[in-house]
Amino acid sequence: MLADLETLVTCESPSSDLEAVARSADVVARLGTECLGREPSYEVVDGCTHLRWSFGAGPSRVLVLAHHDTVWPIGSLATHPFVVEDGILRGPGSFDMKTGLVMAFHALAALPSLDGVTLLVTGDEELGSPSSRALIEAEATGCAAALVLEASADNGALKLERKGVSNYEIRITGRAAHAGLEPELGVNASIEAAYQILAIAALGDAALGTTVTPTALTSGTTRNTVPASGSFLVDVRARTVAEQLRVDTALHALKPVLPEATIEILGGPNRPPLERTMSQALYEQAGKLATALGLPPLRETSVGGGSDGNFTAGVGTPTLDGLGAVGGGAHADDEHVVVSEIVPRTSLLTALIADLLETP
Template structure:
């Protein structure tokens, strides 16, 4: 199949893609509901099976349903990665119904990232041979992938590439760098006392929290792209009681592992300021950074393929948000992220997908997989040779 034929084939498939996307979007799948994620997995499995001609394996971990299609009998060369859980609670369709009007498709989770799943299914179905492809669809990405991380890393290990169908950045840009994420909870233990009669006998957890929050906020380094942000805060029980306990959460984002290690060491070394107070620091690094060196070769080749297909030139950018691509890059697998839908408004009322971009971007994904699967040299080396 020539390159123009591939693009035209995807354009011809657009009505089917829109129908599949409506099927996925209208099955609500908030990460917080195991039952909803399980129902969504059944729908995703049905759509995928119809296109790929083979049913997936159900991988249930801690009650959460993930789907895996291992295609062909040989080793996996290309991992295609997505998720079917969303941030939208049950009932969101009542206020954000599925629609496709004037070239703009809307609905909860359409951009992040059910359109990416539909693109993945249609792209894989268009391959002359699917041998060597594994398609993994997880059900807990929006929670930080607590149950699927080991599964993702195991599937990615040794692959020539991991292609992540998260939505694109602004203007359709691919995501060449993602910051690493560390999550912490700081728990503070003080001592209660009557706030009016004998406040001096208490150890005020709110004041201790204030000291710790100020210290933690100074761990960030804007020049290095490091942000360390105290977020949700809780302390105290009643208006007239010295707080005996409190807690707050911390979100840290870093560009490289050196900074992630520095912030983690500083968090673990926190000590109380007030006499009689004590601290517990829970958590740590959640996702390693996706550094540009993991994406560069794939991005260059994808740009060449876009030109060969006659579609719009590609662009790339760095983003602060993390994805499962952080995990694949973290174990050394070349990773290209943001290959999914073009649109905007992830997690927001204006979430949307640009319909006109679905076919060409799906053709790009299929052509990139064909190119990677054709490589016969060891994982990763083909990318440098062909860039």
């Protein structure tokens, strides 16, 4: 497994570089074929290369989901080389999530039969899965379970909840005027933006875990001109579909405050939430298997970040996320994996898939 990890990590695969992702897909395909005894189908969407292994003649019961792209640019190996020292593995993308991908290969290879299993490995997760979302949702629909090999949370915790993500751009149009000679003739887009930012930030609900955060802001052209236009971005995270829709409705109902100003709301929900109700039963099933295997009790948590597990849960498929590597430092200089956790987590994954396939 460590040798396979070195092969994957040393093949750099930044999401935005389609040629690099294609090269990585070839490496992933070769390793997967060696483990699983079957070549994948290539699914190239908008130039991005995804891979799919499907086993059995009938519909899939279990979807195993991983991605092979990373946030690390080409050349990162020069400053962040693949290395294993003192039980810690390091390298760009090792934690998020090439270790999880290797775990998937070896967990599936240990099963006596793969009938009813699909393994989908996408190439654009770090971009928000723009080209793979439809593929993920189609593969997940009708499955008994989706198992997501994203890295675990702190101390190996599985992720039973992920907030839904919505992205917006608020565009404001005013009217320019000379700021010194006749500012009263202008319609100040910066002031309108300030009103809207305060109103939008107030839509958050801390008690329900809903965050509504205005982020990047631009407005105006020169120091002595009343701004004629401006825009800002809004990041929304919500634990439930109801909250996600509440904020969406409120944002699209916004009205300008300044006379003659106009506002335009672009965007909307990007990922539905992974709600606990979609994960709890699978978590309890995995917990019993961990006990039977003599593993420590499982841990669980809720996180704000999204994954492709949001999409599988969004189509009604029970989903368990965070089954991959134990470690930390995703997207950061300290990205690392605890080597001693790789085999036990893989054994648990094998047992969980087998149990799901045997369950009527």
